[in-house]
Amino acid sequence: MxxxxxxxxxxxxxxxxxxxxxxxxxxxxxxxxxxxxxxxxxxxxxxxxxxxxxxxxxxxxxxxxxxxxxxxxxxxxxxxxxxxxxxxxxxxxxxxxxxxxxxxxxxxxxxxxxxxxxxxxxxxxxxxxxxxxxxxxxxxxxxxxxxxxxxxxxxxxxxxxxxxxxxxxxxxxxxxxxxxxxxxxxxxxxxxxxxxxxxxxxxxxxxxxxxxxxxxxxxxxxxxxxxxxxxxxRGLPKVARLLYRHSILPGDQFQMKNGYKNFQPISQGEELAEDKLGLVHAQFDGMILMPLYQDQGEDGYFIVEPIQN
Ligand SMILES: [Zn+2]
The missing domain is CATH 3.40.630.10 (Zn peptidases)
Incomplete structure (x- = not known):
C-alpha cells in the first residue's frame, strides 16, 4: 500500500x-x-x-x-x-x-x-x-x-x-x-x-x-x-498497574533471555536478561510486559502487577 x-x-x-x-x-x-x-x-x-x-x-x-x-x-x-x-x-x-x-x-x-x-x-x-x-x-x-x-x-x-x-x-x-x-x-x-x-x-x-x-x-x-x-x-488480568520499567541506553548490550511473553508471571530475583554489567534480575514479583526482542528500543521490559482479575 x-x-x-x-x-x-x-x-x-x-x-x-x-x-x-x-x-x-x-x-x-x-x-x-x-x-x-x-x-x-x-x-x-x-x-x-x-x-x-x-x-x-x-x-x-x-x-x-x-x-x-x-x-x-x-x-x-x-x-x-x-x-x-x-x-x-x-x-x-x-x-x-x-x-x-x-x-x-x-x-x-x-x-x-x-x-x-x-x-x-x-x-x-x-x-x-x-x-x-x-x-x-x-x-x-x-x-x-x-x-x-x-x-x-x-x-x-x-x-x-x-x-x-x-x-x-x-x-x-x-x-x-x-x-x-x-x-x-x-x-x-x-x-x-x-x-x-x-x-x-x-x-x-x-x-x-x-x-x-x-x-x-x-x-x-x-x-x-x-x-x-x-x-x-481470557485469563489475563482486567486491570494491572506498572511496578517497574527497565530503561536501557544504546551500548548497554541489553539482551533479554529467550522465551518471555507478555503477562508471563515472574518472581523477584529471576534472571531476565543480560547487559554489559552482567545478569539483570527481576526487581519485583509480577508479570512481565513488552520484553524487548528487537535491536531498537529504550525499554528492556516492564513489570506490572494485576489489581483486578
Ligand atoms: Zn510501538
Missing part, C-alpha cells in the same frame, strides 16, 4: 466527536496501519450493506513515521514516540535538525494541532495503535484521564495503568497533558508485530472506541472482530 500521512477520514457530517487514529509512529508496527486502511474501506461500504448505519462525528486516520515505515524499522535516527517533550515543544524547539524524525514530528504535530484547533467544540480522542515484539498479549495503556480509562475498559483487553505517566516524550502523553481533558489520549497494543490477527484486533479496538464515544451504535454494526479480543484476553 501507498504510505502517506493522511490515510483517510470518514464522516456523515453529523454532530459528534472527532476520533484521530494514529498508526505507524513506530515503523515496524504495520498491523495498525493495515487496520486503519481496512477500517476506512469498511466504513465506506457499511452504509450500502447496512442502510441503518449512522456515523456521528468524524474519524481521521494518520500515519506516524513514514521513512521508518518504508524501511520497516522502529525508527531511523530516533524513536518518534519519545520526542514529544513539552519542554521542547512548548518552548524552544531543540531537537537536532539532522534527525529524520524531526521532520516527521513537525508534520504530524502540524496536522494534529490544526485538527484540534478546528474541532475545539467537539470531544476529541487520540487513539494510538501499536504492536509488540513479544507474543502473548494485547492491552490498553490509558492516561490518567477518566475518559481515557472509560474507553480503555470497553476494549476487552487488559488495562495497564501508569505506563503512559512513566514514559517521557510520547505523543499521547503530550496531547493529553497539553489539552487536559479536552483531548483524551489512549494507546492500544494489538499483539505481536507480524501476527495477522493483530490487524483484526486493532480494527476491533477502534470499533469499540467508536461505540464508546458515540460515533456509532454498536447494536447496529456487526463486530465479529470483538470475539478475538475477548478470546485473546
Amino acid at each position: 501507498h504510505i502517506k500521512r493522511f490515510l483517510g477520514s470518514y464522516t456523515q457530517n453529523k454532530p459528534g466527536p472527532l476520533l484521530i487514529c494514529l498508526a505507524g509512529i513506530h515503523g515496524n508496527e504495520w498491523a495498525g496501519v493495515q487496520a486503519l486502511d481496512l477500517l476506512l474501506k469498511m466504513l465506506e461500504v457499511e452504509p450500502i450493506t447496512n442502510p441503518s448505519f449512522s456515523f456521528h462525528g468524524k474519524i481521521l486516520c494518520l500515519l506516524g513515521n513514514l521513512p521508518a515505515l518504508r524501511s520497516r524499522m522502529r525508527f531511523i535516527d530516533h524513536d518518534l514516540n519519545r520526542l514529544w517533550d513539552p519542554s521542547r515543544l512548548n518552548g524552544q524547539f531543540t531537537i537536532p535538525e539532522g534527525l529524520k524524525e524531526t521532520l516527521q514530528l513537525k508534520m504530524l504535530k502540524g496536522i494534529i494541532d490544526k485538527e484540534i484547533r478546528q474541532n475545539g467544540h467537539r470531544q476529541i480522542i487520540l487513539l494510538d495503535l501499536h504492536t509488540t515484539t513479544a507474543a502473548g498479549g494485547i492491552f490498553t495503556l490509558p492516561t490518567n484521564q477518566p475518559e481515557s480509562l472509560r474507553i480503555a475498559e470497553t476494549m476487552h483487553a487488559p488495562v495497564i495503568k501508569g505506563v503512559i505517566e512513566g514514559l517521557d516524550g510520547t505523543c499521547i502523553r503530550y496531547y493529553s497533558e497539553k489539552y487536559n481533558d479536552a483531548v483524551t489520549g489512549l494507546v492500544f497494543e494489538g499483539g505481536q508485530h507480524d501476527d495477522p490477527l493483530s490487524v483484526n484486533r486493532c480494527i476491533a479496538a477502534v470499533i469499540n472506541c467508536m461505540g464508546t464515544i458515540g460515533c456509532v451504535d454498536l447494536a447496529h454494526i456487526e463486530n465479529r472482530h470483538n470475539q478475538l479480543l475477548v478470546e485473546y484476553s
